Amino acid sequence: DIQMTQSPSTLSASVGDRVTITCRASQSISSWLAWYQQKPGKAPTLLIYKVSTLESGVPSRFSGSRSGTEFTLTISSLQPDDFATYYCQQYDSYPYTFGQGTKLEIK
Amino acid sequence: EVQLVTSGGGLVQRGGSLRLSCAASGFTFSKYVMNWVRQAPGKGLEWVSTIHGSGGATFYADSVKGRFTISRDNSKNTLYLQLNSLRAADTAVYYCAKGTSSWDTDRFDYWGQGTLVTVSS
Numbered sequence: 011d012i013q014m015t016q017s018p019s020t021l022s023a024s025v026g027d028r029v030t031i032t033c034r035a036s037q038s039i040s041s042w043l044a045w046y047q048q049k050p051g052k053a054p055t056l057l058i059y060k061v062s063t064l065e066s067g068v069p070s071r072f073s074g075s076r077s078g079t080e081f082t083l084t085i086s087s088l089q090p091d092d093f094a095t096y097y098c099q100q101y102d103s104y105p106y107t108f109g110q111g112t113k114l115e116i117k
Numbered sequence: 118e119v120q121l122v123t124s125g126g127g128l129v130q131r132g133g134s135l136r137l138s139c140a141a142s143g144f145t146f147s148k149y150v151m152n153w154v155r156q157a158p159g160k161g162l163e164w165v166s167t168i169h170g171s172g173g174a175t176f177y178a179d180s181v182k183g184r185f186t187i188s189r190d191n192s193k194n195t196l197y198l199q200l201n202s203l204r205a206a207d208t209a210v211y212y213c214a215k216g217t218s219s220w221d222t223d224r225f226d227y228w229g230q231g232t233l234v235t236v237s238s
Contacts, residue, residue: 042222044225046225055228099224101222104167106152
């Protein structure tokens with residue numbers, strides 16, 4: 011199985027900050043990497059797929075990138091609505107696997 | 118508008134069974150892969166199962182293989198997950214999620230609201 015190691019598990023930041031969340035795959039997943047946002051008590055929502063393609067309606071302050079098997083989600087200027095938990099997911103092969111999640115908290 | 122409405126969760130004893138349903142609308146159901154993903158209380162997301170648009174291929178996490186069965190009724194636009202031999206570790210919110218192709222490995226672009234399954238010992 012492909013393991014997705016996500017860091018950090020918790021991130022404290024302020025409105026307007028630039029933040030980065032990282033996900034490392036245990037083997038090559040090509041570009042089959044998605045990022046989801048989840049707010050308490052709600053279902054996850056798709057933010058980014060294929061490493062860097064923004065889902066329709068997602069603000070442009072979100073971006074994704076890749077270096078080998080390391081993937082990064084960047085939020086360029088945090089807004090109050092962005093405080094949530096973020097998950098990466100590989101969909102290169104079964105079983106699909108998620109990172110452990112990063113809880114983005116208000117500092 | 119795509120809608121996925123999940124139902125069927127509840128409290129069940131260890132070793133019991135439950136069937137979850139996910140009623141879909143707003144898209145041509147038979148053309149898309151459908152998935153189940155679960156989330157134990159306070160924990161992260163875990164993929165459970167996937168079924169191709171035709172229903173001809175299914176995939177399972179090792180943790181549920183042989184106990185859970187995914188199926189779909191394309192005439193009713195409904196996805197199912199039959200849960201048998203339930204364990205305490207199966208306690209979770211179960212989400213259905215839509216893929217973006219009919220058969221390929223895929224991201225999840227729409228999610229249902231989730232239904233809570235609680236297995237008591």
